[in-house]
Amino acid sequence: MKPVQSLRMSWRAIRGHRLRSTLTTLGVIIGVAAVITFVTLGASLQEDILVEVGSEEASNIYVWVGPEDTNQGGPGFGAEPVFTSADVAGIDDLDSVENAIPYTIWLTENVQYRDQSVTRQEALRVTDPSYVADEEFADGGPYDPGENEAVLTPSAAAMFATNVTVGDTITVTTVGGPVDLEVVGILATDDSLSPTESFSTSPRIYTSPEDVGASRFLFLIVDAGDPTAVDRAREDTLAYLNDESEASGSLPSNYGFQLQTAEELLGQLEEILDLLTGFVSGIALISLVVGAIGIANIMLVSVTERTREIGIMKAVGAQNRDVLQLFLTEAVILGLIGAILGTGLGAVVGYAAIEFIGIDAYVFPTFWAGIAILVGILVGVVAGLYPAWDAARTDPIDALRYE
Amino acid sequence: MNSTTADETERAGTPAVFLDDVRKTYFVGEPVHALDGVTLEIPKGSYTAVMGPSGSGKSTLMNLVGCLDSPTEGRIDIDGEDVTAASNRRRTTVRGKSVGFVFQTFNLMPRLTALENVALPLVFRGLSAGERRERARDLLERVGLGDRMDHRPSELSGGQRQRVAIARALVNDPAILLADEPTGNLDTETGAKILDLFDELHAEGNTILMVTHERYVAEHAERIVHLLDGTIERIEELEGGEEDGRQETESGQGEGTE
Numbered sequence: 001m002k003p004v005q006s007l008r009m010s011w012r013a014i015r016g017h018r019l020r021s022t023l024t025t026l027g028v029i030i031g032v033a034a035v036i037t038f039v040t041l042g043a044s045l046q047e048d049i050l051v052e053v054g055s056e057e058a059s060n061i062y063v064w065v066g067p068e069d070t071n072q073g074g075p076g077f078g079a080e081p082v083f084t085s086a087d088v089a090g091i092d093d094l095d096s097v098e099n100a101i102p103y104t105i106w107l108t109e110n111v112q113y114r115d116q117s118v119t120r121q122e123a124l125r126v127t128d129p130s131y132v133a134d135e136e137f138a139d140g141g142p143y144d145p146g147e148n149e150a151v152l153t154p155s156a157a158a159m160f161a162t163n164v165t166v167g168d169t170i171t172v173t174t175v176g177g178p179v180d181l182e183v184v185g186i187l188a189t190d191d192s193l194s195p196t197e198s199f200s201t202s203p204r205i206y207t208s209p210e211d212v213g214a215s216r217f218l219f220l221i222v223d224a225g226d227p228t229a230v231d232r233a234r235e236d237t238l239a240y241l242n243d244e245s246e247a248s249g250s251l252p253s254n255y256g257f258q259l260q261t262a263e264e265l266l267g268q269l270e271e272i273l274d275l276l277t278g279f280v281s282g283i284a285l286i287s288l289v290v291g292a293i294g295i296a297n298i299m300l301v302s303v304t305e306r307t308r309e310i311g312i313m314k315a316v317g318a319q320n321r322d323v324l325q326l327f328l329t330e331a332v333i334l335g336l337i338g339a340i341l342g343t344g345l346g347a348v349v350g351y352a353a354i355e356f357i358g359i360d361a362y363v364f365p366t367f368w369a370g371i372a373i374l375v376g377i378l379v380g381v382v383a384g385l386y387p388a389w390d391a392a393r394t395d396p397i398d399a400l401r402y403e
Numbered sequence: 404m405n406s407t408t409a410d411e412t413e414r415a416g417t418p419a420v421f422l423d424d425v426r427k428t429y430f431v432g433e434p435v436h437a438l439d440g441v442t443l444e445i446p447k448g449s450y451t452a453v454m455g456p457s458g459s460g461k462s463t464l465m466n467l468v469g470c471l472d473s474p475t476e477g478r479i480d481i482d483g484e485d486v487t488a489a490s491n492r493r494r495t496t497v498r499g500k501s502v503g504f505v506f507q508t509f510n511l512m513p514r515l516t517a518l519e520n521v522a523l524p525l526v527f528r529g530l531s532a533g534e535r536r537e538r539a540r541d542l543l544e545r546v547g548l549g550d551r552m553d554h555r556p557s558e559l560s561g562g563q564r565q566r567v568a569i570a571r572a573l574v575n576d577p578a579i580l581l582a583d584e585p586t587g588n589l590d591t592e593t594g595a596k597i598l599d600l601f602d603e604l605h606a607e608g609n610t611i612l613m614v615t616h617e618r619y620v621a622e623h624a625e626r627i628v629h630l631l632d633g634t635i636e637r638i639e640e641l642e643g644g645e646e647d648g649r650q651e652t653e654s655g656q657g658e659g660t661e
Contacts, residue, residue, distance in 0.1 A: 001526055001527055001529070002526075002529060005526050009526075012514055012515075013514065016514055308510070309512055309513075311510070312510045312511070312512060312523075313512075313523070313527070314495065314498075315469070315471070315498065315504050315510070316498075316499060316504070316523055316524040316527065316571065317495060317496070317498055317499015317500065317524050317527040317528065317575070318495070318499075318527045319492060319495050319496075319527065320491070320492070320495075322527055396471050397466055397471050397472060400506070400510065
């Protein structure tokens with residue numbers, strides 16, 4: 001029998017029992033949808049971060065000091081403010097480094113605007129103006145160093161009863177006492193600007209080290225200028241830090257310099273996502289097994305119900321393999337429908353989840369969708385094999401007598 | 404073994420079915436001889452009826468001639484091909500090609516239309532959709548159902564269903580048409596029309612083997628083979644006995660008398 005013909009006949013048999021067929025595929029639908037949802041979520045999150053961090057900052061190296069022999073915690077885990085302005089200047093002068101800037105959280109007791117004081121310890125971020133220079137501004141622009149100017153994130157501008165606007169002055173109280181800063185720019189979004197901000201979207205005020213008297217920094221952000229130059233810049237920076245830097249003198253015991261490229265940071269994230277995907281896939285596998293059992297079960301019922309039809313087909317010349325093909329096709333169609341509907345459902349649920357969480361990117365995992373279709377076919381074959389074989393070996397004499 | 408390209412002139416001389424001392428023994432506890440040495444030749448173009456009480460071996464004979472089963476002993480030729488020891492697969496091929504079944508209970512595929520039911524045997528022979536439709540349409544018109552082609556069996560009367568089944572049996576142009584009580588589920592009037600159709604098909608040159616226990620049905624044939632306890636009791640030749648032969652039934656119950 002030609003495959004097209006068995007496809008048509010099987011499809012008709014499935015359509016003859018719409019509700020039953022739908023319920024049968026439910027197991028596969030749920031399994032596939034679960035995987036597609038989470039893979040969509042993972043891939044979109046990755047893409048989102050990649051766009052935010054990776055593309056323009058692929059040549060960046062993030063440097064901090066942290067406990068040695070630890071890969072946990074991500075960038076800045078256990079970081080201590082040890083880097084000095086001299087270190088920044090020293091690394092900036094290295095041949096393989098295009099630019100090196102400091103970054104630190106400069107603790108504040110409070111932030112004042114007009115007569116209102118807001119207690120914020122970690123709002124003040126001290127770094128070079130180039131850190132914010134390339135960002136999109138809702139209003140104004142980057143600050144100039146030494147001019148007592150600041151750039152605010154939208155949420156920082158909205159911290160007070162009255163919104164802070166460009167040209168206003170805010171007062172930050174640090175260990176060195178209150179400092180007045182003129183707001184010269186407000187960023188377009190609260191998104192974190194680099195991995196040093198741990199992807200947080202909390203209110204932040206950017207200003208230059210000179211204005212608040214900051215002399216020790218948590219991070220160095222080293223730009224190699226070109227992604228291909230990252231490895232050399234990294235080696236040179238590490239050598240400088242170990243041999244010449246002031247930071248090496250004030251390194252806490254058991255602490256070492258941690259240098260990570262944007263790529264490595266993404267790698268860490270990928271690992272976590274892969275772990276999550278693996279976990280979800282495990283659950284989905286169980287669902288698929290249940291789905292396969294469901295299909296096998298309904299196929300067995302179907303074979304029994306259609307014993308007489310099998311007898312008729314054999315009487316008019318259907319070979320065993322024709323009957324096998326017919327029932328196997330039916331099981332595969334059920335599995336395939338489950339996989340296709342599951343993929344669609346997963347894509348929709350994944351999209352809804354992304355909208356709900358607020359991830360900017362949406363990546364449909366084409367590769368996994370392909371896998372899902374293959375799995376659907378496989379489930380159909382596995383589930384249909386025994387029932388189809390059972391149907392194929394039916395004795396036509398008995399089958400024709402079957403009531 | 405004859406191939407399908409065998410010389411047609413040689414074939415014309417070979418019988419549609421030839422059984423030589425055929426025995427079929429079932430082992431249910433002790434051996435039961437369903438057929439116990441049956442020798443029968445069914446020439447091409449003949450119309451043979453098989454009669455006999457329950458358990459006489461009618462069904463077994465049908466199954467063997469229809470290539471649904473293999474004999475325990477003896478030899479069976481269908482359309483010149485020895486199928487005695489043929490594999491399951493080969494028997495299925497011969498069945499599809501050379502045998503057309505007409506059952507008492509019609510045995511149509513419930514989800515297929517009349518046209519698709521008739522075309523079904525061609526599906527398993529790999530014919531194209533166009534060829535199948537054309538052949539099936541011709542046959543449905545031949546049996547008088549040209550206006551019912553797209554109806555499902557559930558939308559057809561008993562007589563119409565049997566006509567669809569007959570068209571299906573003829574679709575491969577079989578060497579022999581096997582009819583097992585074809586009027587058993589029909590009222591007398593409808594049954595008579597079906598028997599008329601068989602007469603017409605016989606007149607057109609088809610070979611028919613019909614199993615029945617109604618004498619008036621059997622009398623449409625040219626000869627009646629009487630089976631008893633797995634053997635041929637006698638073969639009754641009928642001369643022009645196709646009309647008004649409805650006086651008595653084989654079992655003497657007197658039904659169907661008009």
